[in-house]
Amino acid sequence: MNLTIDVTNKEHKSVVSLSGEIDAFTAPKLKEELLPLTKEEGKTVEVDLNNVNYMDSTGLGVFISALKSTKEHDSELKLVHMQERVHRLFKITGLTEIMNIDSTVQGGI
Amino acid sequence: MSTLKLDLENYKELLKEYIRTKDEQALYQAEQFSKHSMQHNISPEEIINIHVQSLQEIYPEMPADIQASMNFLLETMISYGLAYQEHQALREKQLELKSELSVAANMQKTLLSTNKPDFNGIDIGAISVPAKQMNGDYHHFVQDQEGSLGIGIADVIGKGVPAALCMSMIKYSMDSFPHKRMDPSVILESLNRVVERNVDSSMFITMFYGLYNPQDHKFYYSSAGHEPGYYYHHEQGEFSEMDAPGLVLGVTKDAEYPQKEKLVEPGDMIIMLTDGVTECRQGDRFIEPEEVLEIIKEYMHLPAQEMVEQVYKHFEKLQDFQLRDDFTLVVLRRDV
Known part of the structure; x- marks a missing residue:
């Protein structure tokens, strides 16, 4: 399974749309794309996870x-449209408490 | 030199034979010849050289231009020869690394080994199997001076060598804590500071820590973002999730780990695991947490050690004997 990464740049905002699986194989590629975006002062980086149905702990690391x-x-990081299965991972690891995650979880809880 | 000469003769005969008959058999022999040459580290340009010499012997009248073109070909093959040599050297290097890695894996096993204690009134089962050579999961038993039993189970993010090195660090920090009383929340807070200070920003560790007090049969536990364990209530015959809020180790300096407690009745069971158990896949399908519990239930009648081994075997088979992630399962059961 692959991960497709689409980046749309606006003035103070980058939208990163992901589609596929984030695991040990695809995480390095994601890191390479995502990290430079967060290094611009005042920028909001919005990651759309609507089409990500699987993520493992390597993805969390990114x-x-x-x-x-x-x-x-x-700068600012925002995760939106997170699927229930992926959201569970963020919840267990306590990251929902410290990350800006869109509360409207896909599939509902 | 004599073997090469022999080869030259051999090559010349083969070439002659092929030019005369255009027979497949001669082509097959040519293939054998090249395999044999590779075994003797003969480079591509040497083969061309042999070809040129054979041609000269077969056709002494060969036009000078054709001969010159052969030298041209010879020159172009030299880079291939060098690449081939490099390939050979890399192969040797790879074998070397492989054996070094297995030495490291063995050393890790020794470093991280923990003895499953004989604990009066508690039946303990533990299994931990790495997906690759090095294990990024870790579990640890320790008895404190008040006679309580501490159990830590951890998963370092990432796999392979960096994960394994990270685990050794955790183990040695835990060993250096005072053994007087090991409160789970205190242990996790201290470990969090160690990891935060020392580990790369993309690495983190999840950990569940429990402490069983045999005097009052209480089990205290805290979790640093670890996969929740399960608690089996013997009397009701039911499982419940054993969750405690807490951030993974190594993200922020001042994380706190609230501690929970449970009174353990005879026959009750505490199940601790890593996500290698709950994130098992059958083909493309993820297994559900309920399935893990069903399998545990199926083997619950066995002694704890046999039980964890059977559960492991079940999931190993389910994944066609190829673990995607390190698998660790620890079970404590109070004797009835």
């Missing part, structure tokens, strides 16, 4: 790195 990077560079 988002944790991105979060740390936004704190260093004064």
